[in-house]
Amino acid sequence: xxxxxxxxxxxxxxxxxxxxxxxxxxxxxxxxxxxxxxxxxxxxxxxxxxxxxxxxxxxxxxxxxxxxxxxxxxxxxxxxxxxxxxxxxxxxxxxxxxxxxxxxxxxxxxxxxxxxxxxxxxxxxxxxxxxxxxxxxxxxxxxxxxxxxxxxxxxxxxxx
Amino acid sequence: xxxxxxxxxxxxxxxxxxxxxxxxxxxxxxxxxxxxxxxxxxxxxxxxxxxxxxxxxxxxxxxxxxxxxxxxxxxxxxxxxxxxxxxxxxxxxxxxxxxxxxxxxxxxxxxxxxxxxxxxxxxxxxxxxxxxxxxxxxxxxxxxxxxxxxxxxxxxxxxxxxxxxxxxxxxxxxxxxxx
Numbered sequence: 001x002x003x004x005x006x007x008x009x010x011x012x013x014x015x016x017x018x019x020x021x022x023x024x025x026x027x028x029x030x031x032x033x034x035x036x037x038x039x040x041x042x043x044x045x046x047x048x049x050x051x052x053x054x055x056x057x058x059x060x061x062x063x064x065x066x067x068x069x070x071x072x073x074x075x076x077x078x079x080x081x082x083x084x085x086x087x088x089x090x091x092x093x094x095x096x097x098x099x100x101x102x103x104x105x106x107x108x109x110x111x112x113x114x115x116x117x118x119x120x121x122x123x124x125x126x127x128x129x130x131x132x133x134x135x136x137x138x139x140x141x142x143x144x145x146x147x148x149x150x151x152x153x154x155x156x157x158x159x160x
Numbered sequence: 161x162x163x164x165x166x167x168x169x170x171x172x173x174x175x176x177x178x179x180x181x182x183x184x185x186x187x188x189x190x191x192x193x194x195x196x197x198x199x200x201x202x203x204x205x206x207x208x209x210x211x212x213x214x215x216x217x218x219x220x221x222x223x224x225x226x227x228x229x230x231x232x233x234x235x236x237x238x239x240x241x242x243x244x245x246x247x248x249x250x251x252x253x254x255x256x257x258x259x260x261x262x263x264x265x266x267x268x269x270x271x272x273x274x275x276x277x278x279x280x281x282x283x284x285x286x287x288x289x290x291x292x293x294x295x296x297x298x299x300x301x302x303x304x305x306x307x308x309x310x311x312x313x314x315x316x317x318x319x320x321x322x323x324x325x326x327x328x329x330x331x332x333x334x335x336x337x338x339x
Contacts, residue, residue, distance in 0.1 A: 008291045026318060038291075063188040
């Protein structure tokens with residue numbers, strides 16, 4: 001629920017910094033982490049394919065919001081991992097999980113008037129944990145901070 | 161001849177896809193539960209408002225009048241308008257999310273609210289689309305579909321982080337940042 005650019009930049013930072021320590025992390029792996037950071041926001045499919053349009057077609061209500069929970073996000077990671085050959089699976093899984101987890105970690109801090117956030121652990125739990133309310137998805141500064149951090153990480157990894 | 165690993169892989173893929181579809185269906189059945197800090201939303205109110213009178217609700221929509229403040233909410237059943245009592249300072253066109261108590265006659269008594277300007281929402285969507293395009297471009301440049309292996313594999317210069325050639329890595333990744 002932070003903007004997607006912030007999520008993608010944070011995943012870039014984490015994966016790039018990790019690649020300083022772990023040499024197997026290639027630019028392609030960094031991209032896997034960035035793609036992983038996009039997974040929870042697949043719930044935005046609702047803007048393209050509204051669930052109320054799907055319901056008459058399949059006969060039962062559906063909700064894309066399941067993407068924005070641990071259960072839905074993990075299944076997408078699993079599907080992604082199964083789409084690469086065996087020798088790449090561990091690396092892609094680690095990176096996609098890193099990006100996906102960082103997305104949820106950031107979204108748990110987003111301001112909500114109820115003071116609580118979303119059921120991140122669903123379907124394990126439907127509890128909406130409290131949020132410290134650090135920022136809104138429409139704030140500009142998170143992407144600016146993440147952008148500076150990304151430039152710093154890039155410099156440390158490739159130029160220093 | 162049966163290719164065992166490949167068969168297993170496709171079986172797992174089908175299982176994961178079915179499980180995901182199952183979650184879409186399951187999530188749609190989750191009811192609001194204030195005990196878990198899950199309050200009725202715009203879809204719930206739009207479905208049967210009177211059933212939620214007296215409830216704490218969490219609703220987002222667009223301000224269409226400011227005196228008195230009227231919130232227009234698009235939801236699964238259409239569009240509803242709610243008059244806000246105790247509203248924050250709002251102008252027409254702003255996007256507002258409220259935590260409120262539902263009163264009879266489509267009145268929401270606001271406890272807390274978040275107000276976002278229209279351009280801020282457009283910024284959010286615009287920047288998010290750019291981010292998606294950036295990742296798509298990186299993916300297309302660094303990964304390719306290998307028809308023999310029925311999977312995505314890294315392109316050679318994107319996979320060689322162990323080559324030890326810092327310069328070539330810098331070029332490979334530095335080029336991405338312009339794209």
